[in-house]
Amino acid sequence: MSKIKPSKGAPYARILGVGGYRPTRVVPNEVILETIDSSDEWIRSRSGIETRHWANDEETVAAMSIEASGKAIADAGISAEQIGGVIVSTVSHFKQTPAVATEIADKLGTNKAAAFDISAGCAGFGYGLTLAKGMIVEGSAEYVLVIGVERLSDLTDLEDRATAFLFGDGAGAVVVGPSPEPAIGPTVWGSEGDKSDTIKQTVAWTEYDSSKDKFPAITQEGQAVFRWAVFEMAKVAQQALDAAGISPADLDVFIPHQANERIIDSMVKTLKLPEHVTVARDVRTTGNTSAASIPLAMERLLATGEAKSGDTALVIGFGAGLVYAATVVTLP
Numbered sequence: 001m002s003k004i005k006p007s008k009g010a011p012y013a014r015i016l017g018v019g020g021y022r023p024t025r026v027v028p029n030e031v032i033l034e035t036i037d038s039s040d041e042w043i044r045s046r047s048g049i050e051t052r053h054w055a056n057d058e059e060t061v062a063a064m065s066i067e068a069s070g071k072a073i074a075d076a077g078i079s080a081e082q083i084g085g086v087i088v089s090t091v092s093h094f095k096q097t098p099a100v101a102t103e104i105a106d107k108l109g110t111n112k113a114a115a116f117d118i119s120a121g122c123a124g125f126g127y128g129l130t131l132a133k134g135m136i137v138e139g140s141a142e143y144v145l146v147i148g149v150e151r152l153s154d155l156t157d158l159e160d161r162a163t164a165f166l167f168g169d170g171a172g173a174v175v176v177g178p179s180p181e182p183a184i185g186p187t188v189w190g191s192e193g194d195k196s197d198t199i200k201q202t203v204a205w206t207e208y209d210s211s212k213d214k215f216p217a218i219t220q221e222g223q224a225v226f227r228w229a230v231f232e233m234a235k236v237a238q239q240a241l242d243a244a245g246i247s248p249a250d251l252d253v254f255i256p257h258q259a260n261e262r263i264i265d266s267m268v269k270t271l272k273l274p275e276h277v278t279v280a281r282d283v284r285t286t287g288n289t290s291a292a293s294i295p296l297a298m299e300r301l302l303a304t305g306e307a308k309s310g311d312t313a314l315v316i317g318f319g320a321g322l323v324y325a326a327t328v329v330t331l332p
């Protein structure tokens with residue numbers, strides 16, 4: 001028989017606060033047209049994107065994360081010392097080690113919180129949220145900060161017509177903590193590594209030769225990704241609703257990964273979401289910010305009053321890997 005005492009965690013977990021940081025520089029489609037042969041009309045009609053934000057030198061992955069996290073902590077009504085875990089999801093922090101999460105945990109003033117980075121592309125927020133929920137229910141932390149942060153402008157080839165207009169920068173953060181009732185549903189998540197070539201870095205860092213190669217960037221097979229997102233991710237979203245035991249009519253809000261407005265429209269149609277469901281369309285002015293996109297969109301919906309605290313929301317992220325994660329949450 002085991003001599004180990006069972007862990008004592010909270011019965012359930014909930015998102016208690018959210019915060020976002022959008023870089024000060026707003027970049028309209030006209031700037032993208034300086035380097036690719038396209039048009040504002042084409043970009044808007046194919047992706048829904050009108051503007052995005054690009055970070056300056058001071059708006060580092062850590063700096064943006066600290067800004068977003070400060071807002072999330074204030075929104076949750078707790079202090080930084082109460083945070084027992086900091087999870088940072090990013091693919092655009094260029095220093096391999098140490099994890100940027102440790103610097104963020106320190107600068108925020110946590111009391112030596114456990115801190116680590118994860119790499120799960122555009123599903124990173126859902127992956128982080130699932131880990132945070134586990135930590136709280138298992139009892140290894142009372143409050144966990146989940147941060148999605150990207151400087152994708154550093155990994156964008158501005159001469160690539162398939163991606164130059166898509167990506168943006170920013171940080172979104174949530175505080176996850178104890179709850180007396182279920183407020184984060186079961187996560188439906190997974191990976192399809194057989195499709196790893198459809199979204200990838202052009203050149204590995206070890207193979208990159210600055211004398212002949214362009215700086216590494218994210219490249220993708222646009223149509224293949226589009227088809228996968230439209231057909232497969234609607235199924236995953238439905239599975240997350242089923243796992244939470246609710247129907248589309250029970251939803252108040254839908255916050256899909258902000259990759260492309262046509263993908264969002266298609267998912268809304270396939271899921272047969274009723275008119276009353278508020279759909280996040282933050283992609284129009286934020287572009288695709290990968291791991292940051294869901295918390296940023298969540299923050300904006302709450303700030304504008306389009307969604308309110310206590311609403312039931314379906315969130316789904318999907319992207320490079322390919323990976324995905326969907327769950328139903330109660331909004332903070």
Ligand SMILES: CC(C)(COP(=O)(O)OP(=O)(O)OC[C@H]1O[C@@H](n2cnc3c(N)ncnc32)[C@H](O)[C@@H]1OP(=O)(O)O)[C@@H](O)C(=O)NCCC(=O)NCCS
Nearest residue numbers: 037038039042046122161162222223225226259260318319
């Ligand atoms: C990137 C995306 C908008 C491109 O749209 P698309 O309809 O697939 O575009 P295609 O590459 O098939 O090209 C269609 C036509 O538009 C043209 N085109 C491609 N890029 C263009 C651009 N930036 N501006 C203008 N025309 C463009 C092509 O030359 C082609 O012209 P043709 O029909 O005369 O040959 C689309 O594939 C997409 O949204 N994919 C998913 C992207 C995504 O969300 N990725 C992240 C997931 S996490």
